Amino acid sequence: xxxxxAVIGNPISHSKSPFIHTxxxxxxxxxxxxxxxxxxxxxxxxxxxxFREQGGKGMNITVPFKLEAFEQSTQLTERAKQAxxxxxxxxxxxxxxxxxxxxxxxxxxxxINLDTSIATKRILLMGAGGAARGVIxxxxxxxxxxxxxxxxxxxxxxxxxxxxxxxxxxxxGNYADFIDGNFDIxxxxxxxxxNNELPQLPAGLFNDNSLAYDMMYSNEPTRFLTFAKxxxxxxxxxxxxxxxxxxxxxxFLWRGIRPDTKNTIHLLNQQKQHYx
Ligand code: ATR
Numbered sequence: 001x002x003x004x005x006a007v008i009g010n011p012i013s014h015s016k017s018p019f020i021h022t023x024x025x026x027x028x029x030x031x032x033x034x035x036x037x038x039x040x041x042x043x044x045x046x047x048x049x050x051f052r053e054q055g056g057k058g059m060n061i062t063v064p065f066k067l068e069a070f071e072q073s074t075q076l077t078e079r080a081k082q083a084x085x086x087x088x089x090x091x092x093x094x095x096x097x098x099x100x101x102x103x104x105x106x107x108x109x110x111x112i113n114l115d116t117s118i119a120t121k122r123i124l125l126m127g128a129g130g131a132a133r134g135v136i137x138x139x140x141x142x143x144x145x146x147x148x149x150x151x152x153x154x155x156x157x158x159x160x161x162x163x164x165x166x167x168x169x170x171x172x173g174n175y176a177d178f179i180d181g182n183f184d185i186x187x188x189x190x191x192x193x194x195n196n197e198l199p200q201l202p203a204g205l206f207n208d209n210s211l212a213y214d215m216m217y218s219n220e221p222t223r224f225l226t227f228a229k230x231x232x233x234x235x236x237x238x239x240x241x242x243x244x245x246x247x248x249x250x251x252f253l254w255r256g257i258r259p260d261t262k263n264t265i266h267l268l269n270q271q272k273q274h275y276x
Contacts, residue, residue: 002033004055005254008047009062012036016217016268017060020247023267024259032057032255044068052091058254059089060247066100066130073098082164083134088250099253102131103138105246106187106215111142113241113265116185116211118142124183125149126175126199126224127190128156131215135189136160140168148183150175151190152199181205188214188224198223203231211235217243219272240268 007017013036021034037059039047044065051059061069069086070076077099080086086098110116123144125132128151139147148171151157157172164170179202186205192198193216206212212228217239221229225236244261252258 001055002031003057004051005032005034005058005060006037006051006056007034007060007062008037008039008044008051008065010039010041010064012038012062015062016243017062017247019268020244020264021251023264024248024251027263028255028257028259030255030257039065045072048072048089057091058250060250061087061089070098072096079103079137082137083130085130085134087134087246088253090253099250100134101246101249101253102242103135104249105242105244106135106213107138107142108245108249108261109237109241110185110211110213113245113262114211114213114235114237116235118144118185120145121184122182123147124178124181124186124205126186126188126201127151127192128153128160129189129191131191132189133160133163135187135215136164137167140164140170143168144185145169146171148172148178148181150178150199175199175201178202179204182207183210185211185213186228188212188216188222193218193222193224196223198227201227206231206233208232209235211237213237215239215242240272241265244268 007015015036018034025032066085074095075097080098080100083100088099090097119142121144146169149157161170161172210233212233214222214224244265248261
């Protein structure tokens, strides 16, 4: 019988994770089966327990359960502790190890797939919610010249600066504070794209070689990427690479093997209706 894994979320039917992990398993010849599990709000703990009792070996956790997953973990990796959120469970006897592979997924996508170094660069992170918190430490590990965190509600950005100040050079403010930003990498970690909205961005954020990166994966170009393109940005990326890279990092935690990600990213890009 193959080892069982699943992604749990609400909603979950559009998740690409079963496709990605099935592709990884095929490629690396792992005997595993990966499915999508829907949980009603309030049913997360019971659904995880049932999956475990059925022999589940591990899970990915997506919206809106990453905080509950963090609270349920009996052990946490350092990056999950810092993110205060868990997107990967590994079940071991009576232990429930919680990890967070989102930040590593983003950093791998930028540095390897997009061939853009983070070290010594000026980075702007848009947003100060859970998604932003999860990627701050992995970005700082590459030692950018500065990591600026811009948020509509400046207090939340200030709280993040306080949490991560010992790990690198962090600046915070509202979007308008960075009008002459001249940033090399601008990452949209807000949830604005989900509602087809866009934070009020000043025009001077980008330079001639900027990379505009939207952490959201979408079939349509997002408002942020459309704005960046209008500002003359040539280097645009959505969250498809991050999605595949965070999956690869989870897969490695479970199976001890690093799958090839490039072909899987290519397959997902082929399913889109647009190319950036
Ligand atoms: P997530 O887990 O996706 O990060 P979250 O913790 O609710 O969700 O955080 C959402 C982030 O998107 C916040 O930074 C939020 O800004 P505020 O803290 O000011 O609310 C940001 N956001 C969402 N919609 C936005 C919009 N239309 N314009 C600007 N920022 C937006």
